[in-house]
Every structure is written in C-alpha cells, then in structure tokens.
Amino acid sequence: MTTKTSLQCRLLRGAWLALCLSGTLLLVHHPMLLSGLARVQTDPGDTRLNNYFLEHSYLWLKQVKYHESFWDPPFYYPHRNAAAYSDLLVGLAPLYWPWRMAGVAPDTAFQLWMLAVTAGNLLAFFFFLRVCFQVVFLPASLAAVFFASANSLVAQICHQQLLSEVYVIGALAAVFLMFKPKPAGENGFLEQKQWLPAGMFFGCLTLQFYSGFYYGFFVLLLVVAATLGALVSRKGRARFFRVCRTNVLPFALCGALSVSAMVPWLMHYLAAAREVGPRSFGTVWLMSPRIQSWFYNGPENWLYGWSTSIDCFRKLPMETEHRLGIGAVTPLVCLVGLWLRRRTWGIRSMIILSLLVVVTVTWWKLPGVWWEIGIPPLWKFLYETVPGANAIRSIIRAGILLIIPAAIGFAFLLEHLFSQERRGFRYIGVAVAVFCLIEQFSLTGSYDKQTIRDNVARIAQMIKPDCKMFVYTRTGTGAPTPCVMNLDAMWAGLAAEKPAVNGWGGNGPPQWFLDKALDHVSVAEEIDCAVHAWAERYGLNTRDIQWINEGSSESPASE
Secondary structure: OHHHHHHHHHHHHHHHHHHHHHHHHHHHHHHHOOOOEEEEEOOOOOOOOOOHHHHHHHHHHOOOOOOOOOOOOOOOOOOOOOOHHOOOOOOHHHHHHHHOOOOOOOOHHHHHHHHHHHHHHHHHHHHHHHOOOOOOHHHHHHHHHHHOOOOHHHOOOOOOOOOHHHHHHHHHHHHHHHOOOOOOOOHHHOOOOOOOHHHHHHHHHHHHHHHHHHHHHHHHHHHHHHHHHEEEEHHHHHHHHHHHHOOHHHHHHHHHHHHHHHHHHHHHHHHHHHHHOOOOOOHHHOOOEEEEHOOOOOOOOOOOOOHHHOOOHHHHOOHHHHOOOOOOOOOHHHHHHHHHHOOOOOHHHHHHHHHHHHHHHOOOOOOOOOOHHOOOOOOOHHHOOOOOHOOOOOOOHHHHHHHHHHHHHHHHHHHHHHHHOOOHHHHHHHHHHHHHHHOOOOOOOEEEEEHHHHHHHHHHOOOOOOOOOEEEOOOOOOOHHHHHHHHHHHHHHHHOOOEEEOOOOOOOOOOOOOOOOOEEEEEEEHHHHHHHHHHHHHOOHHHEEEEEEEOOOOHHHHH
C-alpha cells in the first residue's frame, strides 16, 4: 500500500511539474506558441544574429564550406576572427543541434531552442532549491516558475544570449555544495574531497563564458567579492581555508582544465579587443541603471505598461535596457522571504552580494539635481582598473542576475505560508503566488518568419553562382536599418553558400562601412568607394565582389 501511495505521489508531482513547465512556456513564449511557431520572438535584429551564431556552430560541426573555422564565420568577409565580436552561444548550442540534425529549418530550430532554454531555467532552479535549500516541492515549483518567467528576464528576451541562467545556477549550486556545513554528529562534509562540485563549478563557469560574456564576467566578479568577504570574517576565513586545503587536488585539476579550455576564447577575444579598442564610458553611462530602473517594468508588461508615461521612466536613456522591475508586490514578497531565512547559511552572504551589486552599478541621483548628472556608479572604478570590465557595454544586465536571490526569497515565503497549520495561510500563499506571477506577464513582440524567409530567399537568388563573395545594400527612402539589412545579407549568404562582406555583431572590424542608414539616394558612389577600399585592404580584386543594390540609386559594381 505504501509503495502504491508513493508511486501515486510521484506521478502527481511529475504531472504538476509538467503543468508548471507548460504554463511557464506559455507565459514567456505565448507569441510563438499561440501562432503555431509561425511567429518568432522578438524582432528581426538581434534575434536573427543569435540564430546565425547557433547555425554557424552547427555548420562548423558538419565542416560545411566557409564554416571550417569556428572563429571565422563567413561575414565581414574576408576579415578573420569575426565570431569574437559577439557572444558565441556555443555552450548552449547542444540544445539547437539536434533539431537541425532532424532536418528542422534554422528559424524553427531556434524557436525550439528558446523553448528548451526556458525549460532549462525552470528545471535547474527547481532542483537548485530542492538540493541546496531543501525547499518543499510546491513552493520550489512555483518559485521556479517565477524565476523562469520573471519580467526583468523576459524583458531582455530579444537578447537571447541573456535568456539562459542555467550555468549561473549550476555554478552557484556548486559553491553551496562545497561550503555547506554538515549537521552535527555526521562526518564533516567539509573534510571530504568534492570532485563533483569542483568540476561542476569550473565546468559551468567555462561553458557560461562560451555562451555569453556578460553573465560569466559578472559571476567571476561575484565569486571574487564573496571570497574577499569570507576572508574578512574569522569564521568564514576558517571555513574557506578548510575547504581549500581539503580540495587542493580537485580545485587544481578542475581549475587547470577550465583555464586550458578558456585559452582559445581568451586569445580570440583579446585579439578582437585590440582591434576595436575599449568602449567609452559615455556608452556605459547610457546603460547604467538609475534608481528608477529597479522599479521599471517596461511598456510590454501587462499590468504596469501604463507606467512608461511617468516622467522619471519616460526620461530613461535606451529604456529597453532599463527594465529591471518585477512588479510592485513581488519585490516585497521576495524581501520578506529572504528576511525570514536571514540566519540560514549562505543567505546573509547572498543578501550582502545583492546589495553590493545594486550599489556598484547604480547611477545615483543627487538631491535637487537631475539624475543625468548624479553620482557616477562605483562601476567606473572597476571599468578603469579590472581587466575586461571595459568590454561591458550594458552594466545594467548585472541586475538580471538578482532574479536568483529574489526567487529564493519568493520560495522561502511561500514555504513559510504553506507550512502554517491554519488553512487560511495556505490560501494566502496561493493568492500571493498567483498575483506575483501575473505581475511578470509581458506581451512581447514577434515577427512573421515566413516574410523573413521570403526576403532572404529573394536576395539569395540575386547572388551569382560564380561570385567569390558579395555585398548587399538597400538604399533610398524606406531602406531598412543597418542591422536588418546586414542580417538579411548574412542569411542570404548561408542560403546561397557564399560569404558576405556584410556583417553585424556587438562590434565591427576597423573601417567598416555598412553600419549607417542608407536612406539617401546619393549613397551609391560612397559605397562604391568603400567597397574598393575594403578590397584594397584585404588584397582583393573588386571583380570578385558582387555588389547587389536595391533601391533608388544605381550600383556600378553590380552592372
């Protein structure tokens, strides 16, 4: 009877977790799912760039022509090391490759990849709560739904390199497993060699850098800050050195393997950094969170989209980067939950690190002075002193990682309410969970993928079979943005199996000439000169470059 009851309980839990997963996918990806995958989130710009890198990794895996070198995808052709201008996503590519191997089209495979990434976020956080904090099943599952569908994460869904936090969760779980004390009377966990947590930490950190630079860099900084904080406390210092002495061999071996794996990444990114130079702090200033950024939910949020008309939000520069809000009630719920467990091992450290992030990256306003000329963030010191910090353009993205402690606090409060003997508290817990999840719902944008397919196919048909490379422009009134135009060309190059002089990414090579709008009709001569200069720089014959121009100006090189 007991076995049968246990089996029923497991089946019910499995069914509930499947329901949570389905609901989360609908919350986050409703534009795609409700259209039957006819529409793609969110826009034909950065979305297609991330799709391109995943497709390039698949073609590199198959060693298709022009994709033999992972670091030299066939755009900005023949410039080398073009992959190092953007996030690689290769650490998450195993979720994309199987769909392509099954014959699914690239854009559809990318949609399925996004669904898999969101599912991974939910499952990773659920097991993180269960293993590291022993949160009971129902609060853990609801907190995982909140984590995977949080407004600040979904608001950046157009930057799919920021969508997955699986490796961040894995690294954090490894730290908890390494340093978590064992209950009294049992063999000290700190005295055991911990090969699995060590390998998990270094492996997740490495894979995160190969997936996206931002989260990897922020996690590394937080690890350094946590280490320094542990060394300040006598008790923390004793625990830290105790773990390190016991695990010298696992740490040394796993660390060495991680560094070895990171060497190619580091060499290529340093080479790209030398080419383009550091970002100016003026650019970083635009993407530094203001105080109101932490409460800004964005125009797409279902409940709070109206708040964008409020003056303090309306004046945010590059407002799409400032959507760090998670509602009005949810932050209070998360803070109360963390406060309830403030004496729990590791929670105090997490609270301190979260406050440190807020204080470090926020551009503070002086009383009586406009926020634009407030106190610069402490990040400016890191920008000038820490290697790699000047490669971070949008430091506001560090705030997305605060979803992790927020969701942990969310789980703690729900567990506290559900554990009360009075049934009324459980009803309150359900109501709190439902309302907080409603606060996260956003009506994100999407585009019709068949329209994009047709446009790319039309351009590909104009590429001559005997050309060695091509450049595509669309000029005159109604010309698309440089981002869309260049991505059209990059995808047309994949369709025609020809390298493109066009390109797009987080950066571009020196003397790049297609990064401006071509909406004036007298641009043909300018482009012709730029193409000849590009050919001369790389020792090319201009006859080898087919110039395809659409618009009201003529294209001398394509005649």
